[in-house]
Amino acid sequence: MSDTLIDPPADGPTERPLPLRPALEAVLMVADQPLDSVALATAVGHPVEDVVAALQTLAEQYDEQDRGFELRHVAGGWRYYTREAYAPAVEKFVLEGQQARLTQAALETLAVVAYQQPVSRARVSAVRGVNVDGVMRTLLTRGLVEEAGQDVGTGAHLYRTTGYFLERIGVSSLDELPELAPYLPDMEDLEDELERVGGFQTRPDEQPGDQPGAATPTEETP
Known part of the structure; x- marks a missing residue:
């Protein structure tokens, strides 16, 4: 029997992929726009063909179970x-939610959009110093802001703000x-802040779920 030691692979042990269907559900749950199979395959670490088959299976299961949501x-x-049906x-x-008063966080976020529009969520986050994803979703739902x-x-x-806002x-x-x-930071002065919060500059957009940088504090959705 040889005493020769076998060196481990140079790249270390291979990371085991997450279970496919739960991983897809988790990603889709935070998506704010349709995601194609390639983007989903990259996110969950599975082949595209397996992802497509799993998506079709999930859609069929939701229909059979008459869930309150569907996968389209x-x-x-x-x-x-x-x-x-629901x-x-x-x-x-x-x-009923539109009758509730806006929180202070929502009012501050709305003010930044109003005075700096058109503006990205990343830049609003940089002005306020916190992640504003949840607050922006609330403002979109209430029709106070819209994509531009x-x-x-x-x-x-x-x-940007909407006619309903006015x-x-x-x-x-x-x-x-x-x-x-005049009392709000100029967009040109925000580059250092964008770099500090991490992740905002490198992403082409706040895709799915607009996941914040690790160093960015997050506000609860109002």
Whole structure:
């Protein structure tokens, strides 16, 4: 019997992939736009063909179980949607939620968007010093902000206030807003802050779920 030692692989042990279906569910749960099979395969570490088969199986299972949500393949990607049969419950929840007062965090985030628009979520986070993903979702749901295209340089989604926002604060145009803009940081002065929070500069956009950098504090969704 040889006493020769076998050296371990230079790259170390191979990391075991996560269980496919639960991993897909976890990623899709935080996605704010349809994700194609290639992006999902990269995220969960499984072959594309296995991912496609698992997605189809999940969609069929949700239909068979009559879950309150469904998995659809739309716009070249996959995303969870509320099942149409349960739309009344969702509508009631959303409408009642719009009657609630905005939190201080939501008001501050809305102010940054109003005075710096069009602006990306990453830059709003840099101005406020905290991750604003949950707050922005609330403002989008309430119709106070909306998407306004993409940044030419980074590809990040840009956001602006809506006509409903103007209606709610009682003005007819953004020109009637109080002069607060001079007190907010200029966009050109935020590069150091963007680099500090980590992850915002390197990402083309806040894709799925807009996962924050590790060093960025996060606010709870109002």
